[in-house]
Amino acid sequence: MAASCGNNSSGFASWKAEFAAEAKRAGVKGKGLKALAQAQYASRTIAADRNQKSFRYSLEKFMQLRGSATIVAQGRKRKARNPQFYAALEKKYGVPAGVLIAIHGMETAFGHFMGDSQVVSAIVTLTYDCRRSDFFRSHAIGALKLVDQGAITPATLGAKHGELGHTQFLPGNALTYGVDWTRDGRVDFYDQQDALASTANYLRKKGWKRGKGYQPGQPNYKVLKQWNAATVYQQSLAIMGQQIDG
Numbered sequence: 203m204a205a206s207c208g209n210n211s212s213g214f215a216s217w218k219a220e221f222a223a224e225a226k227r228a229g230v231k232g233k234g235l236k237a238l239a240q241a242q243y244a245s246r247t248i249a250a251d252r253n254q255k256s257f258r259y260s261l262e263k264f265m266q267l268r269g270s271a272t273i274v275a276q277g278r279k280r281k282a283r284n285p286q287f288y289a290a291l292e293k294k295y296g297v298p299a300g301v302l303i304a305i306h307g308m309e310t311a312f313g314h315f316m317g318d319s320q321v322v323s324a325i326v327t328l329t330y331d332c333r334r335s336d337f338f339r340s341h342a343i344g345a346l347k348l349v350d351q352g353a354i355t356p357a358t359l360g361a362k363h364g365e366l367g368h369t370q371f372l373p374g375n376a377l378t379y380g381v382d383w384t385r386d387g388r389v390d391f392y393d394q395q396d397a398l399a400s401t402a403n404y405l406r407k408k409g410w411k412r413g414k415g416y417q418p419g420q421p422n423y424k425v426l427k428q429w430n431a432a433t434v435y436q437q438s439l440a441i442m443g444q445q446i447d448g
């Protein structure tokens with residue numbers, strides 16, 4: 203039986219106790235369970251979730267708002283400064299630099315805005331909240347397992363919905379697709395190299411075909427949708443990626 207959800211903080215503590223049993227059955231261990239017990243009701247996250255508005259921007263307007271020209275200009279420089287790294291990622295995962303750099307720029311302005319919400323508290327609260335419990339449940343379990351592994355701590359900060367690191371992985375995806383590119387024994391989504399390798403690994407596992415194009419009508423275009431479901435986002439990535447790759 204799944205723990206019963208709630209719409210305000212009043213039932214959060216008793217829900218956490220119920221959810222702990224579920225987490226334990228899913229394989230969460232001591233550190234993760236402790237992080238769950240210490241999780242705070244994330245009021246700012248819930249306020250943000252309730253205030254989400256859906257916008258329908260044209261592609262042109264979306265790209266302007268997201269600063270695509272700046273992302274492309276900075277992205278080209280980043281690629282030129284570190285060509286071996288991006289070549290190594292493409293060699294291993296088949297994903298070209300432009301796509302990864304465009305994602306990095308879109309998600310966090312290359313690591314400048316990675317969020318100020320506690321990831322564990324945010325994702326656990328979203329799972330408790332009745333609106334989208336089912337969607338967030340696997341990400342809450344993922345976050346607790348990341349704590350067990352030492353990839354994050356209860357203090358780790360991310361975006362309002364628990365997205366973490368340079369490319370804003372939801373915790374369940376971070377757990378599944380995370381890569382320790384630097385080989386220091388820890389998958390660190392706040393390390394640029396680990397984060398970008400994890401992103402490349404995600405795209406590969408979602409069906410990226412090495413050497414094939416990612417423009418509309420080409421085989422890898424649909425894989426971009428796996429990263430973000432919004433059509434304008436997908437279109438923007440294709441355009442910026444190509445401009446960065448040149």
Ligand SMILES: [Ca+2]
Pocket residue numbers: 381382383384385386387388389390393396
């Ligand atoms: Ca690492």
